[in-house]
Amino acid sequence: MIGEDEVKKIALLSHLNLEEGESVSLANELNSILGYVDKLQKLDTTSVEPTSHVHGSKNIMRPDVTSPSMPTELALSNTPELSGRFIKVPIIIEQNGEN
Amino acid sequence: MxxxxxxxxxxxxxxxxxxxxxxxxxxxxxxxxxxxxxxxxxxxxxxxxxxxxxxxxxxxxxxxxxxxxxxxxxxxxxxxxxxxxxxxxxxxxxxxxxxxxxxxxxxxxxxxxxxxxxxxxxxxxxxxxxxxxxxxxxxxxxxxxxxxxxxxxxxxxxxxxxxxxxxxxxxxxxxxxxxxxxxxxxxxxxxxxxxxxxxxxxxxxxxxxxxxxxxxxxxxxxxxxxxxxxxxxxxxxxxxxxxxxxxxxxxxxxxxxxxxGIPKEYLIEGVSKEVLQSVQDALSTLTQLGAEIVDISLPHTEYALACYYILALAEASSNLARYDGIRYGYRSPQARDLKQLYSLSRSEGFGKEVKRRIMVGTYALSAGYYDAYYKRAQQARTLIAQDFRSAFSEQCDVxxxxxxxxxxxxxxxxxxxxxxxxxxxxxxxxxxxxxxxxxxxxxxxxxxxxxxxxxxxxxxxxxxxxxxxxxxxxxxxxxxxxxxxx
Amino acid sequence: MEYETVIGLEVHVQLSTKSKIFCASSTEFGADPNEHVDALTLGMPGSLPVLNKTVVDYAIMLGLAMNCEIRNFNRFARKHYFYPDLPKGYQISQFEEPICERGYINVSFSPDSQRPIGIKRIHMEEDAGKNIHDMRTEASLIDLNRAGVPLLEIVSEPDIRSPAEAACYLRAVRQICRYLRISDGNMEEGSLRCDANISLRPVGEMKFGTRTEIKNINSFRFVEKALEYETARQLSLLKAGKQIRQETLLFDSASGSTRPMRGKEESSDYRYFPDPDLPPVVVEERWIREIRSQMPKLPEQISKELVEIYGLTPYDAGVLTSERDNVDFYLAVYDVCQNAKAACNWVTSELFGALNQQGLDISTSPVNAANLGALIKLIDSEIISGKMAKSVFEEMFKTSASPQEIVEKQGLKQITSEDEILSIIRQVFDANPSQLKSLLEGNDRLHGFFVGQVMKSTGGSANPKKVNELISREAQRLAGK
CATH class of the missing domain: 3.90.1300.10 (Amidase signature (AS) domain)
Structure with a gap:
């Protein structure tokens, strides 16, 4: 069973805000969905390969060739906030991505 | 005209x-x-x-x-x-x-x-x-x-x-x-x-x-x-x-x-009688046209919905991570810092059902639950696809x-x-x-x-x-x- | 209590492919902001990734060079986190199934100390964009040119035992990548980046201590400095009986210290799952064979050959193999002159010295290998003296002309004919009767005087070895008379 705390954690991971009292109703909805999908636990999946690609295709690759990128102006034509050719966001506190 | x-x-x-x-x-x-x-x-x-x-x-x-x-x-x-x-x-x-x-x-x-x-x-x-x-x-x-x-x-x-x-x-x-x-x-x-x-x-x-x-x-x-x-x-x-x-x-x-082929597992509760009747009539028409009706079995059908919802929602939670208000799309005017930019833009930009599905999908992929949900659903998918494969290879054309x-x-x-x-x-x-x-x-x-x-x-x-x-x-x-x- | 330092490095190598890992945008460095972006780079809705085959080729090549097992069935996984430089909200990477595993490289920590360092895994992934922070306007600016540039992440086993060893290992990794020509390994431009895991444990203890991770170290010097600082910090905590906190740190190069990274308090849960947009990559034996056949000899192998076959010192072998271009140049010089020692001396001291002075490197050297080899051949066949050769070399460096041309033009040929030298010796003897008398009386010091005189009167073009010999012979003849 998912509790309110778990709902809050998932919301944080998903970057979604919960409204007042929403974590309770969401917990109920999620539990109803998860309750339903729990029937999969009955299934004997010993030595069953998981399917990621239904038609089993493999080695789909392209040669290392460049083609012209989009003009920057067009590429950034939907960007809410720009600074020159840069995309602008509120300042990032710490200098770290994940790499 | x-x-x-x-x-x-x-x-x-x-x-x-x-x-x-x-x-x-x-x-x-x-x-x-x-x-x-x-x-x-x-x-x-x-x-x-x-x-x-x-x-x-x-x-x-x-x-x-x-x-x-x-x-x-x-x-x-x-x-x-x-x-x-x-x-x-x-x-x-x-x-x-x-x-x-x-x-x-x-x-x-x-x-x-x-x-x-x-x-x-x-x-x-x-x-x-x-x-x-x-x-x-x-x-x-x-x-x-x-x-x-x-x-x-x-x-x-x-x-x-x-x-x-x-x-x-x-x-x-x-x-x-x-x-x-x-x-x-x-x-x-x-x-x-x-x-x-x-x-x-x-x-x-x-x-x-x-x-x-x-x-x-x-x-x-x-x-x-x-x-x-x-x-x-x-x-x-x-x-x-x-x-x-x-x-x-x-x-x-x-x-x-x-x-x-007519899968016996598809005769489930909750199907309207009138819908069934229309489909029965259609099958008769097809028979008159020269088709042959055969009974088949797709034994893993009962797991299909559960399997589908886990896979679909997990993938959706991932596919919708790109909507962050930065490069395109809705950006909340309320956001004062980066964290708010994400959470407000997403909370205000997505509707209720979308948010619900992102939440379920996120949960299904999160640490400790992956094997129980996503991987298991992928295995169920294998079984469901196999059901069809054997029906098609041995019993029927459609x-x-x-x-x-x-x-x-x-x-x-x-x-x-x-x-x-x-x-x-x-x-x-x-x-x-x-x-x-x-x-x-x-x-x-x-x-x-x-x-x-x-x-x-x-x-x-x-x-x-x-x-x-x-x-x-x-x-x-x-x-x-x-x-x-x- | 004595403590031992345990270090493992995670090195990100940017591959020198022309296009990005999953789309055809250019990877060129130094373009205008957001010049090399297309729908996929921007993570636009509806855009899809298609894998660049060369990235897999390079990964296999590095794996073979690092003695790894190459995985047959490869998948890409999505790694989720939110960051403005990550356009899709996930990074396409490999998770539980890296393409290369369980390898090692032999690292020389000094000319006579070498040890294998284990390679835990190498995997393929895409790079993120770049953020510029503007404190004044309280904004960060995003440039996505780098987003999608292919990376190999090389994770070592915790086999490194000191900050100095870490730097040696990092240099060795860079050297291999440059030999394979899969990356320029340029740390300043960010094509080589390093995170370090470090912990301390009592000597003799098998269990690892609590480790910290230092992120984004961007020069060889800083790798050593950051790890030294962190070793000292952990040591003082342990000596004071305190606990080490497992945390992620940043190295501040200005203060030379590490500090905990803020903004990491949100528990990271990357929610990896196989990317449904990318079918698996199956690496058959044939593909591996093909890559193996294209691979150049690696520095370790060449270095061994230089010592065992060419008779060079391990030190010289090390200098020559530091870069593939250098050793290729050396071997080309050797091919012409067949004199391993002389070729080494000329390349490492004369040529490198001159290049250094001019701020050039081997690829822009005005003297090519064929000409340098020819120069050594002229010395060995005694057509010119070593001293003359130096001035010929200077001319070669200035004009890129061949040594033969220069020798011809300046009339620099060495006098090697015995008759010719003997007649000059006789003239010099005649001109210095008192000194000759003294020499014949057994005053050996005057031998050098006459050599000098003969060389002087030939303008240095007489073969000094012959001059020496003939003076002795002529003096003996006169004395015996």
Whole structure:
């Protein structure tokens, strides 16, 4: 069973805000969905390969060739906030991505 | 002159060539009808100006003797497929002003074959839903009863064809989103084999299940569009290089000796008696046409919905992570720092159902639950696909069943309980899980005058046989000729 | 109590492919902001990735060079986190199934100390964009040119035992990548980046201590400095009986210290799952064979050959093999002159010295290998003296002319004919009778005087060895008379 705390954690991971009292109703909805999908636990999946690609295709690759990128102006034509050719966001506190 | 908006593509083709009417006149007639039937709310955006311009170009080409399968035909496009320079919203506040800088491959192919965009159709937000109620632009209405839903998520595209607001349209089908609304609206709806039509430019809901589909009035029109859109695309690693038969020829061969499998597991509770009756009658018709009915078993059917929802929601939570208000899309004006930029933009930009699905999907992928949910669902998927494989290899050529358990339900009737809502997809999701082609064709009406759809399911890459069976049935019935009074 | 330092490095190598890992945008460095972006780079809705085959080729090549097992069935996974430089909200990477595993490289920590360092895994992934922070306007600016550039992440086993060893290991990794020509390994431009895991444990203890991770170290010098600082910090905590906190740190190069990274408090849960947009990559034996056949000899192998076959010192071998271009140049010089020692001396001291002075490197050297080899050949066949050779070399460096041309033009040929030299010796003897008398009386010091005189009167072009010999012989003849 998912509790309110778990709902809050998932919301944080998903970057979604919960409204007042929403974590309770969401917990109920999620539990109803998860309750339903729990029937999969009955299934004997010993030595069953998981399917990621239904038609089993493999080695789909392209040669290392460049083609012209989009003009920057067009590429950034939907960007809410720009600074020159840069995309602008509120300042990032710490200098770290994940790499 | 008959009303041009009631014509099939085949009829449009001959009308344009014989100069009975021009593409401009045809387009104009559609634009007027769209304006008149605005209350169905099936278009998010009508591209009047660009469509008329394209129509004029087509008329020039026709005059100069050019012949293309879709030349001069305006087509409605579900607003989940990107169109360069034309707003593409996914029926979401998140993308309400998004103008893609590129065309989807399907759009490029449609244009190459002479077609052009008439407008962008309404849908459930990000294709999440079975009713077209979850749209930022309001619910679409079923032309057979405007108090009812047209089905979803490609409801707008189904309504456009059903109400003669477009001769054909494109949709997307992740778990039944083309076939179910086709069934609710009395039109033909094809979901091809996964990998047949490029997904490049199809805004992803669940990448391993999504496939662009086709709505049309007749099976022959569907074959015409399929021929134009099928094929490998180097921009989509999951599209597959496979021979494509001449579908328009293929569908005319009869169905003598065709084996049609009826899965015993599909006779479940909750299927309306009237729907079952219509499907039974359809099977009798098919038998009279020379087909043989065989009983088959798809033993893992009961796990299909659970499997589908885990895979679809997990993939959706990932595919929708890119909407952060930074590079494009809705950005909350309230945000004071980066964290708020993410959470406010996403919370304000996504609708309730989308958020619910992101949450479930996030949970299913989170540490400690992956094996129990996602991996297990992938294993169930293997078993479900195997069921179909063995049925097709030993017993039958196509499988028949209802497209949906019921006819169209009332707006607002089902949206409260997510699990109940998901049950609408019971007959359609296994097809996506197994990557198979499936088609819904009109096969009758219930006592309230609501359309019923027959679903046929084919072997992978064997749309030819599927369309042949559908065409044989359509040729000996006239359900598809009925128009709603709107 | 004595403590031992345990270090493992995670090195990100940017591959020098022309196009990005999953789309055809250019990877060129130094373009205008957001110049090399297309729909996929921006994470636009509807865009899809298609794998660049060369990235897999390079990964296999590095794996073979690092003695790894190459995985047959490869998948890409999505790694989820939110960051403005990550356009899709996930990074396409590999998770539980990296393409290369269980390898090692032999690292020389000094000319006579070498040890294998284990390679735990190498995997393929895409790079993120770049953020510029503007404190003044309280904004960060995003440039996505780098987003989607292919990376190989090389994860070592915790086999490194000191900050100095870590720097040696990092240099060795860079050297291999440059030999394979899969990356320029330029740390300043960010094509080589390094994170370090470090912990301390009592000597003799098998269990690892609590480790910290230092992120984004961007020069060889800083790798050593950051790890030295962190070793000292952990040591003082342990000596004071305190606990080490497992945390992620940043190295501040200005202060030379590490500090905990803020903004990492949100528990990271990357929600990896196989990317449904990318079918698996199956690496068959044939593909591996093909890559193996294209691989150059690696520094370790060449270095061994230089010592064992060419008779060079391990030190010289090390200098020559530091870069593939250098050793290729050396071997080309050797091919012409067949004199391993002399070729080494000329390349490492004369040529490198001159190049250094001019701020050039081997690829822009005005003297090519064929000409340098020819120069050594002229010395060995005694056509010119070593001293003359130096001035010929200077001319070669200035004009790129061949040594033969220069010798011809300047009339620099060495006098090697015995008759010619003997006649000059006789003239010099005649001109210095008193010194000759002294020499003949057995004053050997005057031998050098006469050598000098003979060389002087020939303008240095006489073969000094011959001059020496003939003076002795002529003096003996005169004395015996």
């Amino acid at each position: 008959t009303d041009v908006t009631s014509l099939s593509i085949a009829e449009i083709n001959s009308g344009l060539v014989s100069k009975s009417f021009s593409s401009r006149e045809l387009t104009q007639a559609y634009l007027e009808r769209i304006e008149k039937l605005k209350s169905l709310n099936c278009y998010i955006e009508v591209c009047g100006e660009s469509a008329l311009k394209a129509a004029d170009e087509c008329d020039q080409m026709i005059k100069s003797g050019r012949r293309l399968p879709l030349l001069g035909v305006p087509i409605a496009i579900k607003d989940v497929i990107t169109t360069k320079g034309i707003r593409t919203t996914c029926a979401s506040k998140m993308l309400k002003d998004f103008i893609p800088p590129y065309d989807a491959t399907a759009i490029i192919k449609m244009r190459e074959n002479g077609g052009f965009v008439l407008g962008k159709t309404n849908m459930d937000e990000f294709a999440m839903g079975s009713s077209t109620e979850n749209s930022f632009f309001g619910a679409s209405r079923n032309p057979w009863d405007t108090a009812r839903v047209p089905g979803g998520s490609s409801g707008g595209s189904a309504v456009a064809v059903a109400a003669a607001l477009a001769p054909a349209s494109l949709g997307s089908d992740t778990g039944g989103s083309v076939r179910q609304p086709a069934s609710y609206c009395n039109v033909v709806g094809l979901k091809p084999t996964y990998g047949r039509i490029s997904r490049y430019g199809l805004i992803a809901y669940a990448s391993s299940l999504d496939q662009i589909g086709i709505f049309s009035r007749t099976v022959a029109d569907c074959a015409l569009l399929a021929q134009s859109l099928f094929g490998h695309d180097p921009l989509d690693s999951t599209s597959v290089e496979m021979a494509i038969p001449d579908l328009s020829k293929e569908i005319k061969r009869g169905i003598k000796g065709l084996k049609i 499988i028949a069943c209802p497209t949906a358990p019921t006819t169209a339900f009332r707006i607002g009737e089902q949206s409260s309980d997510p699990v109940q809502m998901y049950l609408n997809d019971i007959f359609t999701v296994p097809v996506n899980l197994a990557g198979l082609p499936g088609i819904s064709i009109p096969c009758g009406f219930d006592s309230q005058g609501l359309p019923v759809g027959l679903q046929l399911i084919g072997k992978p890459w064997d749309e030819g046989t599927l369309l042949r069976a559908a065409n044989a049935y359509e040729s000996s019935t006239d359900w598809h000729k009925r128009f709603p009074e709107v």
